Amino acid sequence: MNTPNFKPTKCDVCPIRHRAVCARCNADELVELDSIKYYRTYEAGQTVIWAGDKMSFVGSVVSGIATLTQTMEDGRTQMVGLLLPSDFVGRPGRDGAAYNVIATTDVVMCCFRKKPFEELMERTPHIAHRLLEMTLDELDAAREWMLVLGRKTAREKIASLLSIIARRNTAPTPGESSDAMVFDLPLTREAMADYLGLTLETVSRQMSALKRDGVIQLDGKRHITVPDMGRLMEEAGDDSDGGFLI
Amino acid sequence: MNTPNFKPTKCDVCPIRHRAVCARCNADELVELDSIKYYRTYEAGQTVIWAGDKMSFVGSVVSGIATLTQTMEDGRTQMVGLLLPSDFVGRPGRDGAAYNVIATTDVVMCCFRKKPFEELMERTPHIAHRLLEMTLDELDAAREWMLVLGRKTAREKIASLLSIIARRNTAPTPGESSDAMVFDLPLTREAMADYLGLTLETVSRQMSALKRDGVIQLDGKRHITVPDMGRLMEEAGDDSDGGFLI
DNA sequence: AGTCCCAATTGATCTGGGTCAAAGTTGGCC
DNA sequence: GGCCAACTTTGACCCAGATCAATTGGGACT
Structure with a gap:
């Protein structure tokens, strides 16, 4: 709940790791993104998002590690995803977060305000393509993990x-x-x-x-x-x- | 390996169930799709696709039920998805199938040749959006299932x-x-x-x-x-x- | 009606991993 | 340096679900 930390400059880590949007960005787009993009830091152990809460941004991990977890009311918890640098968080087109997102180490996120990001996505087909590709990768990972959980x-x-x-x-x-x-x-x-x-x-x-x-x-x-x-x-x-x- | 069964007419089930692409299609697009779209029937028990095989199409289930499974070499198998009518199969942008797809009941699939479908997707942003939305739903389902497998x-x-x-x-x-x-x-x-x-x-x-x-x-x-x-x-x-x- | 075959049930027993409990380590902080 | 708290290891025992083994049931054929 800190005030977001604005950086009106071009993302300095994107060229290497921050693939979510930037890997296919060109300079023009980055200039446009600047007004909707911000960085934010979370400390180890801090909860980034609670399941069910309204999410006002999407983004991706720049550094550090976070986890996605689900919890049953009796306390049993299952991690459903591991967020490493370059992984995308959030869901364009849906308001509530589906899972708890918890920073395992100190984490820096590169966030995009959700509304303008969605509008940008409408105008910029390759962003949707890239997101689709990443989501399909995550789906494959989740399904691979189902084999681990179910049968190993x-x-x-x-x-x-x-x-x-x-x-x-x-x-x-x-x-x-x-x-x-x-x-x-x-x-x-x-x-x-x-x-x-x-x-x-x-x-x-x-x-x-x-x-x-x-x-x-x-x-x-x-x-x-x-x-x-x-x-x-x-x-x-x-x-x-x-x-x-x- | 039968010859695909062409139907140069407008899809008669789409308005209700075949959401993959058609739910947001208008008549013009359907006309265009006709040259790349075909139906195909699989019998109960038949394998639609073997994991690792080259997939020449994407498509969605019109009727019947199919399963996605993974198998370890010692025979342990884990189902990683259930395909009900309207569910999408295949992965634009990747050649090999990641899982076995097996028809549980008799299944009718509405298939699109992969290459032209990908080209169509390039030209038609809302298809990518719709696919993204569906893939995110599947990802949520897979993650929900991870809780079932891991903790219940x-x-x-x-x-x-x-x-x-x-x-x-x-x-x-x-x-x-x-x-x-x-x-x-x-x-x-x-x-x-x-x-x-x-x-x-x-x-x-x-x-x-x-x-x-x-x-x-x-x-x-x-x-x-x-x-x-x-x-x-x-x-x-x-x-x-x-x-x-x- | 009979019989064949495969899906499903039910029983007996075994075991991998859970549960409960007690030490042992390690790194941070004064 | 020493203490504390959190993390980790290890041990003893137990139970949910696996494994092995018969039956039972039910639909599709003659």
């Missing part, structure tokens, strides 16, 4: 999550997929459990098991080395190199 | 599935949501199990339990009466009236 064992679930995060953490480097990989887990054990439909105890046990079996190395709680990505993906039960997934 | 008990899962099917089977009638409702299950116990991440035995047991407890009445294996939809939705653990969901 706890160990496979953990391995699946780790390989997704590892894959999103580095450039794809096609062909060369079974090299060592090092990254920091951006999630607590509880958040992992909420993503995987497990309890945090089970997550912890399976992480220990994967460590014991040499599939991963743990340095502290969060810093992870995967000596062999191929092995990890086998553990995940992935048949192919699994193109999409969050 | 077997009984709640069954109740969730029944209430979705019941809801899609009749006009919404807003306000009046706890009336008796009668419908035919379009799925076998096994298909239900694949949707819910359960075994077919558990599905059967929970169906029996819901029947014993008076939540549903069974007439034969498939014909179902729900005396009180409110009760069913309570059993499903849905807090609200649950706007979306497939």
Whole structure:
């Protein structure tokens, strides 16, 4: 509920990561966008949006990590999406937010006021195309995740999550997929459990098991080395190199 | 692999159900579409598309029911979507199919050759808008389903599935949501199990339990009466009236 | 009416992951 | 440096749902 922090200049991070609109923007459009665009920062743990609240903007993550979660009234919660830099948030054409959006780390969002964004979308077909493309990717990811939630064992679930995060953490480097990989887990054990439909105890046990079996190395709680990505993906039960997934 | 069955006339079902493109079509566009549109029939049990195969069309279901499934190489399968009349199939801008599409009942599809459809989409912004809207609905449904798969008990899962099917089977009638409702299950116990991440035995047991407890009445294996939809939705653990969901 | 076949039910038993409980770690802050 | 709170690990036990195994039922054929 802070006052939005306006930046009347061209987005400095867009050329690399902020694909939502900007990757296909040209300078003219950015000038036009400036009056409806703003940045906003959220602290780790802060709720960006509550499910059901009116959303006055759409936007995308510039830096940091946020999660989409659903909660039942008895407290059971399920994470339904992970928002990494460049991911889009919000839904043109619908007022209420469908999920809780929670900042896991400090997050910078690039926001567009909803009304003018929708008008811009009407005038600019390629924005709708780009959004469609991104939404289809998210749909694929969600459906891939349904297989994880519905049919995989706890160990496979953990391995699946780790390989997704590892894959999103580095450039794809096609062909060369079974090299060592090092990254920091951006999630607590509880958040992992909420993503995987497990309890945090089970997550912890399976992480220990994967460590014991040499599939991963743990340095502290969060810093992870995967000596062999191929092995990890086998553990995940992935048949192919699994193109999409969050 | 039959030869597509051309119908150079205006789609006779579109005004009611075939929303994918036609709901917002006017006569002019339909005339244009005729050269790229065709109908095709699939028998119950037939595979419409295998995951990974090249898809030469997009389209939508006119009548009948099909399922989207993913399979692991050891045979575990998870249904990731249910295609009811008016639902869209395929992905403009991507060649390979991501999932198996299987006809559960006899299915009539209204197909558009992919290339010309994509070109048409370029020229006709409202098609992209409509597709975006539909894809966002599907994404919401998939995410709602992630909560079902990840956090609900077997009984709640069954109740969730029944209430979705019941809801899609009749006009919404807003306000009046706890009336008796009668419908035919379009799925076998096994298909239900694949949707819910359960075994077919558990599905059967929970169906029996819901029947014993008076939540549903069974007439034969498939014909179902729900005396009180409110009760069913309570059993499903849905807090609200649950706007979306497939 | 009989029989064949497949869907569905029901029972008995087993087990992966949940639950409850108690230590152990780690990083932030004074 | 030491303390505190939050996060994590580990152990013991239990139960919902899986697995294995018979039956049962019902519709489509002769």
